[in-house]
Amino acid sequence: MSDVLTVKNLKIYYELPQGVVRAVDDVSFNVREGEILGIAGESGSGKSTLALAITGLLRPPARLVSGTIMFKGVDLTKLSEREWRSIRGRRISIVFQDPNTYLNPVYTAGFQVAEVFEAHRSGITASFLRYVIEIFRRVRIADPERRVHSYPHQLSGGMKQRVLISMAIAEKPDLIVADEPTSALDVTIQAEIIDLMNELRKSLGSSIIFITHDLALLAEISDRIMVMYAGKVVELGDKNTIISEPKHPYTKAILESINYERKSRLKAIRGSIPSLINPPRGCRFHPRCPFAMERCSVEEPRGIIDVKGRIVYCHLYEGGGDGGIKG
Amino acid sequence: MEDKVALLDKVKEARRRRIRELWDVFRSNKPAYISMYVLLLLAIASLAGPYIAPLDPYEFDLSKARLPPSLEHPLGTDELGRDMLSRILVGARYTLGIAVLSVITGASIGTLLGLISGYRGGLWDVVIQRVNDVLLAFPTILLAIALVAFLGQGVYSLIIAIAVSSMPVYVRLVRASVLQVVTEDYVLAARMLGLSEWSTMMRHILPNVLAPVVVQLSYHMGLAILIASALGFLGLGVPPPAPEWGAMIGSGKVYIFSNPHIVVIPGFLISITILAFNMVGDGLREALDPKVRALVRRL
Amino acid sequence: MASNLFTYVFFRSLQSFVTFFGALLLFFFIVRILPGDPARLLAGPEASEEDVARIRELLGLNKPIYEQLFSYITGILRGDLGVSLKYGTPVLHEILARLPYTIALALVAEAIAIAIAVPLGVLAALKPRSVIAYLASTLGILGASLPVFWVGLMLIFIFAVELRVLPSSGAESPKHIILPALTLSFFLMGNLTRITRAAVLEALSSNHILTAIAKGLPLNKVLVRHVLRISLIPILTVISLQLGALLGGAIITETVFAWPGIGSLLVDSLFFRDYVLAQGIIMLVVGFFIVLNLLTDIAYALVDPRVREILWRIR
Numbered sequence: 001m002s003d004v005l006t007v008k009n010l011k012i013y014y015e016l017p018q019g020v021v022r023a024v025d026d027v028s029f030n031v032r033e034g035e036i037l038g039i040a041g042e043s044g045s046g047k048s049t050l051a052l053a054i055t056g057l058l059r060p061p062a063r064l065v066s067g068t069i070m071f072k073g074v075d076l077t078k079l080s081e082r083e084w085r086s087i088r089g090r091r092i093s094i095v096f097q098d099p100n101t102y103l104n105p106v107y108t109a110g111f112q113v114a115e116v117f118e119a120h121r122s123g124i125t126a127s128f129l130r131y132v133i134e135i136f137r138r139v140r141i142a143d144p145e146r147r148v149h150s151y152p153h154q155l156s157g158g159m160k161q162r163v164l165i166s167m168a169i170a171e172k173p174d175l176i177v178a179d180e181p182t183s184a185l186d187v188t189i190q191a192e193i194i195d196l197m198n199e200l201r202k203s204l205g206s207s208i209i210f211i212t213h214d215l216a217l218l219a220e221i222s223d224r225i226m227v228m229y230a231g232k233v234v235e236l237g238d239k240n241t242i243i244s245e246p247k248h249p250y251t252k253a254i255l256e257s258i259n260y261e262r263k264s265r266l267k268a269i270r271g272s273i274p275s276l277i278n279p280p281r282g283c284r285f286h287p288r289c290p291f292a293m294e295r296c297s298v299e300e301p302r303g304i305i306d307v308k309g310r311i312v313y314c315h316l317y318e319g320g321g322d323g324g325i326k327g
Numbered sequence: 328m329e330d331k332v333a334l335l336d337k338v339k340e341a342r343r344r345r346i347r348e349l350w351d352v353f354r355s356n357k358p359a360y361i362s363m364y365v366l367l368l369l370a371i372a373s374l375a376g377p378y379i380a381p382l383d384p385y386e387f388d389l390s391k392a393r394l395p396p397s398l399e400h401p402l403g404t405d406e407l408g409r410d411m412l413s414r415i416l417v418g419a420r421y422t423l424g425i426a427v428l429s430v431i432t433g434a435s436i437g438t439l440l441g442l443i444s445g446y447r448g449g450l451w452d453v454v455i456q457r458v459n460d461v462l463l464a465f466p467t468i469l470l471a472i473a474l475v476a477f478l479g480q481g482v483y484s485l486i487i488a489i490a491v492s493s494m495p496v497y498v499r500l501v502r503a504s505v506l507q508v509v510t511e512d513y514v515l516a517a518r519m520l521g522l523s524e525w526s527t528m529m530r531h532i533l534p535n536v537l538a539p540v541v542v543q544l545s546y547h548m549g550l551a552i553l554i555a556s557a558l559g560f561l562g563l564g565v566p567p568p569a570p571e572w573g574a575m576i577g578s579g580k581v582y583i584f585s586n587p588h589i590v591v592i593p594g595f596l597i598s599i600t601i602l603a604f605n606m607v608g609d610g611l612r613e614a615l616d617p618k619v620r621a622l623v624r625r626l
Numbered sequence: 627m628a629s630n631l632f633t634y635v636f637f638r639s640l641q642s643f644v645t646f647f648g649a650l651l652l653f654f655f656i657v658r659i660l661p662g663d664p665a666r667l668l669a670g671p672e673a674s675e676e677d678v679a680r681i682r683e684l685l686g687l688n689k690p691i692y693e694q695l696f697s698y699i700t701g702i703l704r705g706d707l708g709v710s711l712k713y714g715t716p717v718l719h720e721i722l723a724r725l726p727y728t729i730a731l732a733l734v735a736e737a738i739a740i741a742i743a744v745p746l747g748v749l750a751a752l753k754p755r756s757v758i759a760y761l762a763s764t765l766g767i768l769g770a771s772l773p774v775f776w777v778g779l780m781l782i783f784i785f786a787v788e789l790r791v792l793p794s795s796g797a798e799s800p801k802h803i804i805l806p807a808l809t810l811s812f813f814l815m816g817n818l819t820r821i822t823r824a825a826v827l828e829a830l831s832s833n834h835i836l837t838a839i840a841k842g843l844p845l846n847k848v849l850v851r852h853v854l855r856i857s858l859i860p861i862l863t864v865i866s867l868q869l870g871a872l873l874g875g876a877i878i879t880e881t882v883f884a885w886p887g888i889g890s891l892l893v894d895s896l897f898f899r900d901y902v903l904a905q906g907i908i909m910l911v912v913g914f915f916i917v918l919n920l921l922t923d924i925a926y927a928l929v930d931p932r933v934r935e936i937l938w939r940i941r
Contacts, residue, residue: 057840085842085843088841093841094840096833101833102833102834103834104852105834106856106929116841116842119842119843119844164837167841460641460644460648461645461648464912466869467870467871468873468877472877473908476904477656557775560773560881561893573773576775583779594773597776598771598773601771605767606767
């Protein structure tokens with residue numbers, strides 16, 4: 001099994017008048033073929049920026065400072081706009097968070113999905129409509145023949161999200177990035193969408209990066225989980241390992257706060273997310289970490305791999321570990 | 328008891344801070360800030376005009392007609408030999424006064440009607456909306472002209488005419504805002520606490536719909552000046568020999584070939600005034616509308 | 627979807643009809659409601675007793691109200707707008723003779739305004755810190771601030787007096803339309819430029835652009851389909867809102883340039899207290915305006931499908 005995507009030492013900064021926001025600061029990870037990698041983190045953790053970078057949608061004031069993103073032998077960070085066009089929508093696609101604002105209100109749902117085909121094949125949009133109907137059927141949109149002619153405002157939230165998903169799977173891409181695809185929907189619809197994505201993954205064979213703040217969701221759907229905090233990776237590993245034996249204090253705290261193990265009281269993590277313009281020195285989590293040592297405020301932790309293949313970035317596990325990875 | 332006082336103090340403090348914030352945003356918009364002072368200057372000119380004018384704006388002397396600017400007449404004389412500078416100074420109160428009074432009147436009545444229409448709904452809404460539609464069916468300038476034609480010439484007819492033609496915009500604007508605001512929870516809360524409809528309307532809804540009204544007001548002043556001076560230009564406004572700036576242009580226009588200053592100077596001043604109001608309107612919009620503020624910050 | 631459009635058109639047209647009727651009634655009653663004798667009001671303060679009596683007779687003001695209303699309404703339905711007090715000829719006749727001039731002026735002015743303002747606004751939004759953007763914002767500010775009659779006079783001064791290139795009044799040759807049309811278009815351009823720029827900026831920052839780009843669509847298609855088409859909505863709004871300003875501005879412009887349209891006819895008729903002529907013109911203009919608004923709203927419904935649902939309640 002090879003890697004579909006390999007991200008190495010990625011740094012993306014936002015240049016704002018108030019200062020430079022280090023949104024993604026030296027992040028490395030990989031995505032294997034056919035797997036679902038869940039990326040968990042609060043808002044401000046850098047996960048959405050990451051999503052934009054992988055699809056080449058970064059716009060000023062965001063700037064890719066350094067690092068590489070290898071996708072099937074191609075370094076995405078070095079692509080021109082023209083080269084991106086053949087990749088976007090066809091080999092890498094993205095499902096956005098809010099179906100209300102991410103769909104154009106003046107075109108029909110069918111037209112907008114057909115545009116994906118039009119972008120990569122010859123022929124006018126209308127000729128692709130029959131394919132769109134098939135896709136709609138696949139994503140379980142009821143009455144697809146009629147729905148292709150519906151406008152976004154005539155569709156429910158769940159249906160709109162399915163339209164976005166349709167766009168993402170239309171050309172059977174190798175990698176689908178889903179940026180909080182269920183956050184704008186209610187719980188019942190969420191469950192349906194999750195089921196759908198699971199099924200699609202099996203039938204399409206695509207890899208999926210599933211980004212969300214909801215760790216519980218990832219516990220259901222992902223194969224591996226990566227936890228981000230303040231622009232850095234804190235833990236990355238097999239889903240079961242992370243959920244049942246979390247190593248990083250932040251991961252532990254999140255799991256406790258969602259009461260995943262059904263312990264008695266909900267615990268909030270004290271403190272708040274640090275400023276990304278002036279992040280804390282050393283480990284970014286140390287001001288809120290109950291296990292913080294002196295070292296944590298001075299030195300940034302390296303990644304330590306354990307026997308199960310999980311990587312954790314925390315000084316607590318150095319020394320006894322199996323060797324570290326820088327970055 | 329102390330908690331209550333402390334809470335009230337906090338609310339007042341927050342309000343003061345908010346006003347400070349708005350003021351700072353407004354101030355950061357340089358054109359708006361400068362324009363505000365320009366308007367202030369104009370306001371002073373209109374109030375003090377008759378007292379600081381060097382010569383009598385009505386005294387005419389045909390032998391000194393149409394003189395270009397000189398030491399004795401810094402802005403020259405008009406077609407009847409009257410001193411332009413004095414006429415301008417005294418005329419300021421017509422241009423500004425009419426615009427301000429008429430727009431404020433129209434806006435107030437319009438806002439009230441919009442509040443009633445949006446909040447009370449029902450028959451009130453239907454009637455007010457239909458009448459408003461009829462008023463809106465007339466192009467603003469045309470409505471003003473028609474009203475002036477019927478009400479006769481004079482300052483008050485002018486004010487009424489412009490007020491009536493400005494009103495419909497506010498009815499619509501306020502009604503739309505009210506419809507939005509009325510769904511908010513705090514309105515429901517107020518009613519449940521037993522607040523009368525009138526009180527609810529005034530104390531809870533009005534402050535929240537004021538922002539777009541204030542912005543519109545500023546732009547509208549500019550438009551009102553345009554209409555007032557246009558009517559003066561057409562000869563339908565304030566009757567002569569009043570030195571209304573538009574009327575000055577109107578009576579001086581035949582001399583544009585030979586003595587353009589009679590036309591250029593008042594026109595220039597009208598332009599500056601309208602420009603100032605527009606800039607202030609922009610500034611207010613930036614300060615009050617969170618969406619615009621975000622967009623501007625992004626730039 | 628088609629049925630929705632038709633429903634919308636039907637109800638919207640109905641609303642226009644009601645409004646026009648309301649305007650007619652307003653006009654009818656406004657003279658008769660004001661305090662004082664309507665005949666004297668219309669005759670004006672300088673009229674003699676016999677003038678007042680003559681007017682009262684001519685306009686049938688001595689007849690009972692319902693009879694007046696009846697003949698008023700039937701007259702309008704028949705197309706009879708009365709006889710001009712000054713010219714003695716049917717009002718409709720006078721209006722139709724001069725209407726083409728106003729329409730020509732309005733169309734040319736609006737065409738010039740759109741042709742200049744819209745591209746300027748779009749470019750200003752796409753290249754925010756360029757010379758074009760600066761030009762656009764200056765034009766926007768000036769256009770909205772300089773009074774139209776003054777601009778007209780200034781243009782006359784520059785082109786007719788100093789340069790002696792263009793005629794300053796009358797309508798004898800095609801050249802005569804240039805200055806008045808330019809003046810009127812300048813009046814419109816100000817706002818149009820600003821709103822176009824704002825609309826395109828707003829569309830550029832909207833989320834569905836990201837979706838469009840993420841599909842792999844080439845930038846030009848994204849621009850035209852997803853940016854410009856959405857921008858059309860606010861641009862159409864402004865153009866329709868400006869129709870009133872266009873008509874009002876035309877009235878003023880015609881007076882400045884002695885352009886023989888119905889605008890200058892209206893102003894003249896007000897001076898001569900030719901109430902019948904004035905009313906006829908105003909009624910026609912209002913009716914025209916209502917129809918134009920209706921057409922714009924229908925155009926709206928064609929461009930933005932969300933509008934068709936709203937029908938006429940929210941308006």
